[in-house]
Amino acid sequence: MIEPVYDKVNDIGAVNIRLASPTDILSWSQGEVRKPETINYRTYRPEKDGLFCERIFGPERDWECACGKYKGIKHKGIICDRCGVKVAHSRVRRERMGHINLAAPIVHIWFFKAMPSRLGNLLDMKTTHLERVIYYQDYLVIEPGDTPLKEKQLLGEEEYRLARERYGDEFKADMGADAIRTMINRLELNSLFDELKEEYDNTRSKQKRASLIRRLKIIRTVIRSGNKAEWMVLEAVPVIPPDLRPLVLLESGNFATSDLNDLYRRLINRNNRLKKLLDLNAPE
DSSP: OOOOOOOGGGGOOOOOOOOHHHHHHHHHEEEEOOOOOOBTTTTBOOTTTTTTTTHHHHHSSTTBBBSSSSSSSSGTOOBOTOOOBBOOOOGGTTTTTTEEEEEEEOOOHHHHHHOOOHHHHHHHHOHHHHHHHHHHEEEEEEOSSSSSTTTTOOOOOHHHHHHHHHHHHHSEEEEEHHHHHHHHHHOOOOHHHHHHHHHHOOOOHHHHHHHHHHEEEHHHHHHHHHGGGGGGGGEEEEEEEEEGSSSOOOSSSSSEEEEHHHHHHHHHHHHHHHHHHHHTTTTO
């Protein structure tokens, strides 16, 4: 019996692009990619837990597990107790996705670097200020408490240390994507939209009105789309199927590979390095 292949391209009327929630990303995934390796260059077989792992993405050979214990369509759907690969047709390697669990959350670059900056308009912050917080250069004051500090004020390392010595735990400040996500979570978008609309109606300044329109547009878009603004901060990165980023053996004996594999490899290496540092309680 051959599995039917359905061609539903003509049935698609439109494509809707939206933000993926952390739950969405994990629901697409068949497993976590933990290692940066692609294949073993002696056996030419995918490395376990790597970017081409058969346990995550499916078998390379039709109806055969990685170790060869199960062969043939009669074993369809069986998960091998030795190699952990589910017996299926090799075309599943064009469909199955994986994911990379991040040691620390990151802000999607499209939403703070692309102009106009979506995050900048949402939080009413300059892109340069966002960048300094996201890249761990400055602290962002989240709750000033009973101190002279102001919400969304930036503090350098020395300023933060002096403020801690002077005010102790009276204020809350953080850096990196965690700080941005906390600020986003504090927003009540419907209330904020009404406040900004009222401010727009009461202001005469053209420059101020233009700024308010930009903020109102992004807030309205987020509300209407059903997305949550905090999804601009990623906790996991989806890994697309391996057959969409293939590794091709050339006649010369070298391999040609998609640039995506190099980007994924770099991300996994840095992520694993950060995990080790966090496990060692290394100073920031």
